[in-house]
Amino acid sequence: MPETVIELEELHKRYGPVEALGGFSLQVSQGSLYGLLGPNGAGKTTVLRILCTLLAPDSGHVRVAGIDALAQPRAVRELLGYVAQEVAIDKILTGRELLELQGALYHLPADRLRARLLELTDLLAMHDWIDRRCGTYSGGMRRRLDLASGLLHNPAVLVLDEPTVGLDIESRATIWQVLRQLRDQGTTVLLSSHYLEEVDALADRLAIVEDGRVIAEGSPSTLKNALGGDRVTLRVREFSDDVEAARVQQVLQACPGIQQMVVNRAQGHSLNLVVESEAVIEPLRRQLAAADLPVFSLSQSRPSLDDVYLQATGRTLMDAELAVAGSRDPKAERKQAMR
Amino acid sequence: MTSAPSLSAPVPRPEAPQATRSALADLSQEILALTKRLFLQLARRPSTLVAGVLQPLIWLVLFGALFAKAPEGLLPDGMSYGRFLGAGVIVFTAFSAALNAGLPVMFDREFGFLNRLLVAPLRSRSSIVIASVLYITSLSLVQSLAIMGTAALLGYGWPGTYGLLLVLITLLLLVFAVTGLSLGLAFALPGHIELIAVIFVVNLPLLFASTALAPISFMPAWLGWLAALNPLTFAIEPIRAAYGGNVSLTATVLEAPYGALSTAHCLLVLAILAVGLFLLIRPLLDRKLS
Known part of the structure; x- marks a missing residue:
């Protein structure tokens, strides 16, 4: 039985009158590629932000590799790589300068940073543009640079929030390939997605998230077969x-x-x-x-994963997306993300 | 443009974080990197630097010309208006630069770059604030020195060695205080529009309600009181005295409505203001950065 690396227990979080998480629990074992599936607004981003110590839950427990993230946030930050949804990039720096800054924030020694930069430039095929300013990058380049900065310090756990939203198919394939490779080499990967096919193709296990709770959990094939x-x-x-x-x-x-x-x-x-x-x-x-x-x-x-979703929530994922599409409040969401 | 990754590249196994490095080494590494970023931005977008020198320069030239024929006896000791104005413009330069200290921080908040910094295992999140202070202090001192150089070329004088030291210390204290204020605003206000609005509203009135452009003796009583309470005045007067060759800490530099102030008094007030402001914004920074 592989060791549990991520433990989220009964997380509750409210933004004013809105309940974002209502008792969210999750366990992710070491070396797995785990997908959080749910429509926008289901609470996926809130969970990931809490896990990455950006946000404190109102109640509940967060442990990474046995370390209490609320009591020892810095120790947890060293274990985690976080690739946020809204790619925050300093447009005026080059990709290399941004990675060097990131390396210094994780206190990498100069020689190790240099070696990692070479490896990641290869891995994510960034040779051609890593010395150009980030402001000139396409969406796919930005996402790859962001992935590189999440991986720079060899985190034991990589957390990605909607890693392929809005990407061209090729960039998406590149990112999928890298994520699988990381998983095969022992990194625990937790990603959120509202793409069924992404979770179906990538994840060893998945949790369906609805209204701030996990309502179904298991491997894609188990969940599908269980439907009959x-x-x-x-x-x-x-x-x-x-x-x-x-x-x-x-x-x-x-x-x-x-x-x-x-x-x-x-x-x-x-x-x-x-x-x-x-x-x-x-x-x-x-x-x-x-x-x-x-x-x-x-x-x-x-049965497909869509059917699993339908069975668990009573509506298709697309319907769920449509239902929230009109009710999102970009201003409130920005406020939540801002410190 | 997009190509598949080379699979030959090894992805090393995750390793345990190093616990051996000293906290001080980590701290200096992160502060250095954060400061370097701000200077890289400045080097590639030098307009802030240029505008920050150009504006006071225009003040110096235009206001200097406007009041060149100021009646004898308006200024103490028969000082020329250009020479009188010099100290005010130097202080105004440093003040404006420091007042903008919060802008980069505000943009980092708005664009989510701050979150990137907060996800990292920084030894201390004060590093973010310290980097801003280091950056803005050097920037404003460089701008002030540029103005001082230009003023010297215009024939408005140059303080001696001790005088220069006194000028720099005075500016440093003012810059610390104003930077504290601006950083506090950058975390308290909701966005850059609001921050720019506050900067806009604070900037010029503080200049006019100080002794930068005219002595207190020239002002109506109420304005004289305002000027005598204005932090800018506490920076302007010691510098003006230093330009006049008076670097004594105990000599009176300002006849305020409430009494005579020496250079030492002025510096003390600025120091208290700087420390007080940082103490005041600390809970706010702690809350926003934790």
Whole structure:
């Protein structure tokens, strides 16, 4: 049984009237690549900021490698590398100067800093631009430089907040590759993401975060297999409206063998069903045809991580994203991030 | 532009943090690096430095010309107005530079760069403040020396060796006090707009309500009182005396409405102000940096 490196216990945090975390607990074992999955505003960033000692929880415990982060923050900071979501870069410095500053803040001796700079320049393919000013960098370069600065002191634990948001596919692939490599070499990696495919492709284990709590936890394959049943996505028209979707729902209620039924508003009001077995599908088609709602398209699959999310939260991740998209307050969020 | 990483590069195993280095070595390393960053910024964006010298220079030339024909007897000891103004402009230079000390810190707060510093295992977070003080002190002294040099070229005089020492000590105390104030504001105010607004509002009125441009004897009583309580005056008068060749600590340099002040009095007030301001903002810094 590998050692637990990150222990978060019953974290509570409020920003004024808003409860960001309501009893968040998590354990991450050494050498794993762990994903926090959830929509924006679920509390992922707050958790990572607390872990990195940037923010004090209202209550709860934080331990990294057995060290109490609230009592000995400096010892914990030495163990952690943190790649924040909003990339804070000094535009007027070159990448190298920024890394040298970072090295000094982690008290690396000059020779070790030089060696690390060479290694990381290779690892993240930064040769061509590391001596240019950061202000000229693309999003992908910035993120790689930020990753380099998080890795500079060989942290035992690397924490990344939404590491690939807004990146081109190539930069994303580079970062994924580096993260896997780090994990293989024993670094514990904790990342947050609201990309299902990112967590599915990368993480050994994941936690689904909703409203400041972990509501499901496990390896992607365990979570998927635990669901059972077949998934069916059904449309009676390419884009239906909610009235039509309700009619379809009504018809299907009469069909046996359907375990679950959700209208996916984000995808043209298609219906996502969980069925006992394939045998359910033919009678289902006949019922709909009889009700003058012939099937336009129907696809069938084994459970995906999206289904895991749907099962755990009662809505798809995309719906959850849409729900919070209108209610975000950039001003309040900036205030939270500012000291 | 984007290329895959070379997989031959080794990623060393995480190692335990070193506990062997002395705290002092760590501390000087981090302060040096943070200060270096501020100077790199200055070297690549020298406009702050240039504007900080140019503005007082314009004051010196324009105001000097404006009052060149000031009536005899307006100034004590038949001093020329240019010579009188010199001390005021030197102090104003150092004061303006120090008043801007909080701006880089405010931008670091706003852009999240401060968070990058706070995630690092700094030996002491005072390093961030110390680096700012070191930077702004050198910057303002360099600017003041540039103004002093120009004033000398304009024929407004130059203090002797002891005088120069006295000028530098006076400026240093004023710069410490004002830097403390500005850093405090940089952490207390919500953003750079507010900070710039406060700087704007404080800057010129403090200059006009001091003895930089005119002696107290020239002012209405109420303004004279204000000027005699203004910290800038406490810096201007010892420097003016030093320029006049008077470097005695005990000689009277200002006839304030409440009594005569010596150079020693002025320096003491500035020192108390500097220490007091840093003590005052300390709880704020502790809270924001912990």
